[in-house]
Amino acid sequence: xxxxxxxxxxxxxxxxxxxxxxxxxxxxxxxxxxxxxxxxxxxxxxxxxxxxxxxxxxxxxxxxxxxxxxxxxxxxxxxxxxxxxxxxxxxxxxxxxxxxxxxxxxxxxxxxxxxxxxxxxxxxxxxxxxxxxxxx
Amino acid sequence: xxxxxxxxxxxxxxxxxxxxxxxxxxxxxxxxxxxxxxxxxxxxxxxxxxxxxxxxxxxxxxxxxxxxxxxxxxxxxxxxxxxxxxxxxxxxxxxxxxxxxxxxxxxxxxxxxxxxxxxxxxxxxxxxxxxxxxxx
Amino acid sequence: xxxxxxxxxxxxxxxxxxxxxxxxxxxxxxxxxxxxxxxxxxxxxxxxxxxxxxxxxxxxxxxxxxxxxxxxxxxxxxxxxxxxxxxxxxxxxxxxxxxxxxxxxxxxxxxxxxxxxxxxxxxxxxxxxxxxxxxx
Amino acid sequence: xxxxxxxxxxxxxxxxxxxxxxxxxxxxxxxxxxxxxxxxxxxxxxxxxxxxxxxxxxxxxxxxxxxxxxxxxxxxxxxxxxxxxxxxxxxxxxxxxxxxxxxxxxxxxxxxxxxxxxxxxxxxxxxxxxxxxxxx
DNA sequence: GTGGTCTAGACCACC
DNA sequence: GTGGTCTAGACCACG
Numbered sequence: 001x002x003x004x005x006x007x008x009x010x011x012x013x014x015x016x017x018x019x020x021x022x023x024x025x026x027x028x029x030x031x032x033x034x035x036x037x038x039x040x041x042x043x044x045x046x047x048x049x050x051x052x053x054x055x056x057x058x059x060x061x062x063x064x065x066x067x068x069x070x071x072x073x074x075x076x077x078x079x080x081x082x083x084x085x086x087x088x089x090x091x092x093x094x095x096x097x098x099x100x101x102x103x104x105x106x107x108x109x110x111x112x113x114x115x116x117x118x119x120x121x122x123x124x125x126x127x128x129x130x131x132x133x134x135x136x
Numbered sequence: 137x138x139x140x141x142x143x144x145x146x147x148x149x150x151x152x153x154x155x156x157x158x159x160x161x162x163x164x165x166x167x168x169x170x171x172x173x174x175x176x177x178x179x180x181x182x183x184x185x186x187x188x189x190x191x192x193x194x195x196x197x198x199x200x201x202x203x204x205x206x207x208x209x210x211x212x213x214x215x216x217x218x219x220x221x222x223x224x225x226x227x228x229x230x231x232x233x234x235x236x237x238x239x240x241x242x243x244x245x246x247x248x249x250x251x252x253x254x255x256x257x258x259x260x261x262x263x264x265x266x267x268x269x270x271x272x
Numbered sequence: 273x274x275x276x277x278x279x280x281x282x283x284x285x286x287x288x289x290x291x292x293x294x295x296x297x298x299x300x301x302x303x304x305x306x307x308x309x310x311x312x313x314x315x316x317x318x319x320x321x322x323x324x325x326x327x328x329x330x331x332x333x334x335x336x337x338x339x340x341x342x343x344x345x346x347x348x349x350x351x352x353x354x355x356x357x358x359x360x361x362x363x364x365x366x367x368x369x370x371x372x373x374x375x376x377x378x379x380x381x382x383x384x385x386x387x388x389x390x391x392x393x394x395x396x397x398x399x400x401x402x403x404x405x406x407x408x
Numbered sequence: 409x410x411x412x413x414x415x416x417x418x419x420x421x422x423x424x425x426x427x428x429x430x431x432x433x434x435x436x437x438x439x440x441x442x443x444x445x446x447x448x449x450x451x452x453x454x455x456x457x458x459x460x461x462x463x464x465x466x467x468x469x470x471x472x473x474x475x476x477x478x479x480x481x482x483x484x485x486x487x488x489x490x491x492x493x494x495x496x497x498x499x500x501x502x503x504x505x506x507x508x509x510x511x512x513x514x515x516x517x518x519x520x521x522x523x524x525x526x527x528x529x530x531x532x533x534x535x536x537x538x539x540x541x542x543x544x
Numbered sequence: 545g546t547g548g549t550c551t552a553g554a555c556c557a558c559c
Numbered sequence: 560g561t562g563g564t565c566t567a568g569a570c571c572a573c574g
Contacts, residue, residue, distance in 0.1 A: 049565080071547045091254075287550090343559070
C-alpha cells in the first residue's frame, strides 16, 4: 500500500482519492482478492489524515463490492478483475461517464484515433485477468 | 441548444451538467467553432435556474478554452473537434482521469475486450472531424 | 416525517433506525417518488441527535437507490414501490435474510400457517403499487 | 453439526452466524429437542475460532429459549418447531423485524405477489412440524 | 487491535 | 439555505 500517493491540494476529496487509488491498484493486479489493506487508523497515520476519512473511503469501496470489512480481518479485497462481469447497472452508469470523458477529449481536438490509442495504452497497463498474473 | 437536458434531482451540480452537455454537443458536431450560445440570462430563463449557475458553466468552458466570452457577442464556441491537437497539459490530466475510469470497469470485472468495445461504440457516436460534418 | 419514532436505548444504531423507518414509509406509500424529506440538520434537531447521524442514514438510502441528495433540493425520494423490479443482486441477498428470519419463527414453534398469515397481514399494510394510492 | 458453514470474511459477526445456522438447522428439522450440540471448545476447534465466540452464540440461543446449557450435559436443544406456539413477546418483536424486511423488498419495487411467492418458497424448505419428520 | 457509531464543530460548494 | 468534507475525540462491539 506504500504505492498510494494522495494530493492534499487537489479538488478531489481525500477519501475519493484513496478510493480511486485502491480501484486502480486492483485493476493493475497490485491488489487481488484476499489482499489485506492497512487498518483505517494505520493508513490515516501514514498519510497524516483523520481515520474517519480513510473509513469513508473503505466504506465506499465496500458499497461497490470491492472490499470486505470486518472487525476481525480488517479490510480485505473481495472483488478483482477476475471476479466475473459487473452488474448491468454499473455498466450503464459507467457508459454515461465514459461518454462525457471521451467527448471532452474529442471536443479539445484530439482525433478519435489518438483517443483510441490513448485508451489502448491505458488498458495495456492492466494485466489480462485470464492470463498469468504479473510478478511484483 | 434546445437539445440540452438537465436533471434537477441529479447529484451532479447544475453548472457541471451544463458544461458537460456543451462539451458533448461540441464532440458530436452539434456545435462547432463560431456557433453562438444563448446568453446566460436566456439559458437561465429557459431552464428556470439562476443565471449565476449558467455563468459558472460558461466560465468553466472558457477556462478550458472551448468558448470565448465577450460583452457584445456573448458566448461563442472557440474550439471544436477540428481545431487541432489539444494542449499537452490537457492530455496529461485527461489520461489520469481516463486511467481511473478504466480501472473502475476492470476492477469490477469487465474484460479489457468489453471495455474496448464499449469505448469504440462511444467514439463511433462522434463524427470524424476530418470528414464531412453530419447534417442536423 | 413526523410519523418517525426512534428509540435511543435500542441496540439498533440510530442511523439504521432512521433508514428503516424511511424504507417502511416508502413501502407503505406514505412517501413516494418526489416526496421531500427534511434536511439533515432539521431532522437532527427534531430528534435531538447529531446531523452526521442523519447524514449517514440518508447516505445509506442514497446508496440503495431510494433517495437522491442534492444541495439544491435536499433529500428527495427517488424510488418507490412502483419503480419496477429490483436488481437481481438485491433479491439474492434479501432471500438469505428472509430465510434466517423465517427460520427463527419456525424454530420458536410458530406453525408455517401462522407465519404465512403474519406475513400476509404485513403485506396487506402495503398499498398495491399498481392500484390507486391510499389517501392520507 | 458438520453442516454448519461460517464465512470468515462476512460482515456478520461470527457468533451471530453460528446462532443463525443453529436456528435454521432447528427450523429445517436437522436439530430437534434433545439433540446434543458440540461443546464450545469442540466447535471452536473445528472452526478455528475462539471458544468465547461459540460461548456467545450459545448464550444468545439460551436467551432465546432454544437451547439449555449445563456443565454436565453441555448444550442441548430445548425448543424446536414442534414445541408449540412461541411466547407472545417473541412474536411481537418478530413482527417488527418482518415488517422492516418486507418493506425493504416492496420499497425496492418487488411486487407483493413476488414477495409472497418468495416467502412461500422459503417456508417450503421447512418440514411440517405436525407431519412426519424428514429423514437425514 | 480491529471496524463501527455518535457527537461536535469547522469550513466549503452549490444555488 | 442545502448537502459534503474533514478533523477530533469518545465509546462500543467483535475476536
